[in-house]
Amino acid sequence: MVKEKNYDFNEIYEFIFQYSSISIIELDKDRNIVCVNKAFTKLANSQENYINKPFTQYFEIESKVELNDFSYRGENKKNDVESIYMISVKYNKGNGRVSKIKGKVIKFKDKSIVFLEDLFISEEEIISKMSEMNIEMMGLTRELAKKNIELKKANNEISKLVNTDYLTGLSNRREFYKRLEENISLIERTECGNIGLIMADIDFFKKVNDSYGHDIGDQVLIAFSNMLKSNIRKEDLVARIGGEEFCILVASLEISKVAVLAEKLRKKCEEMWVEIDKLKESINITASFGVTVYKNDDMKENKDKFLKRADLALYKAKNSGRNKVVVFEEYEIDMN
Known part of the structure; x- marks a missing residue:
């Protein structure tokens, strides 16, 4: 026990x-x-x-x-x-x-x-702790707002780098195709509006590079880009899509008015002299332009046909003397 x-x-x-x-x-x-x-x-x-x-x-x-x-x-x-x-x-x-x-x-x-x-x-x-927490939260909020601004700025810079041509500062090929598809989608959805397309190419640009060097060629590309950008509306888009080739998306204009704009750009280019500090001389250049509009009333219309018409018009301008504007609707071209 x-x-x-x-x-x-x-x-x-x-x-x-x-x-x-x-x-x-x-x-x-x-x-x-x-x-x-x-x-x-x-x-x-x-x-x-x-x-x-x-x-x-x-x-x-x-x-x-x-x-x-x-x-x-x-x-x-x-x-x-x-x-x-x-x-x-x-x-x-x-x-x-x-x-x-x-x-x-x-x-x-x-x-x-x-x-x-x-x-x-x-x-x-x-109350004291809440006051301290409020002060800390205000500080964190300010810091977060500052970081958000910095992040937004960084994202804008990244977006700019991704969508901008490094040499001329114009929109690049990627941004051009993106905006083109957005405009086509809007027109087809609303069944109103219009898109004009101007395709431009600097005449005999290879001779500039061969005669003066690629650094001088770059100066010519920059000068030509600035001229285009200075003579279009804010709602229009100019892009360098490769080499000496440029495209301009023109919003809500009839074909005749798009052609008038292309002729204006041709004359501005013809009158332009590019000053070359290195050579202490100026270079005169010309450019050829092809013009078309998106056929919203044609069920068979698409982005590729739209671009091909402008390219064919540009091709005819370059092969018929250069330094001119050719509008696609002025003649018949087999699209097949």
Whole structure:
């Protein structure tokens, strides 16, 4: 038969008081603080000397509920436990700082033991913490906005690099085909509007490269590009699609007006002199132009036929003397 061991309450309590993580305050019968354990000192985060001071100097009892059913009654009556209470108190930290705490009070004949369970942050600390968080959030928001601007700028730069011809600054072949497909899709969807296409090629450009070198040829390409860009509308698109070949998408103009624009560009080119600083002289160039419009009323029309008509018109302009504008509709060409 195993003999039941009797545990001394005071020994158990002393061990809990010293080593428990629960905050404990011991009061005398007059409710003056006799001692506090290390856990309370850590919880209170204060070097205050609480000994022999009234409990009510630091704690204001907001609610107190007696527990009628507790294990100390009956055979534990010898421990002199009179009652146990659930309490909610305000803890005055000083400097106007107040925290709310919940806990239990075990009342003996000659003393009381307070076990503090929860330490709630004070309203002042909540406001202070929220203020700090708001300041941090404002800082983060500003930083995020700054990063978004930088990211947007970087994305724009990347998009520009991807869609722009490195030499002339015009739209490149990729961007031209993208815009062409967008315009065709819009016209077919709305069944209104028009797209004109001018295809241009610098005459005898190979001779420029062979005679003066590719660096001078690059200057000619840049000058020609600037001339085109300066003489079209904002809603139109000029692109370098390869070598000395350029395309211009002209929005919402009849074929005759597209042809007038092409003739204007031809004359501007003919009158243009490209100054070559390296050679201390100027070079005069000419260009040939092919013109067509998208046939929205033709069910068989598509992007490839549209481009082929402009290319064929340009081909005829170059093979019939150069430095001229040829409109596709002015003659018959077998498209098959």
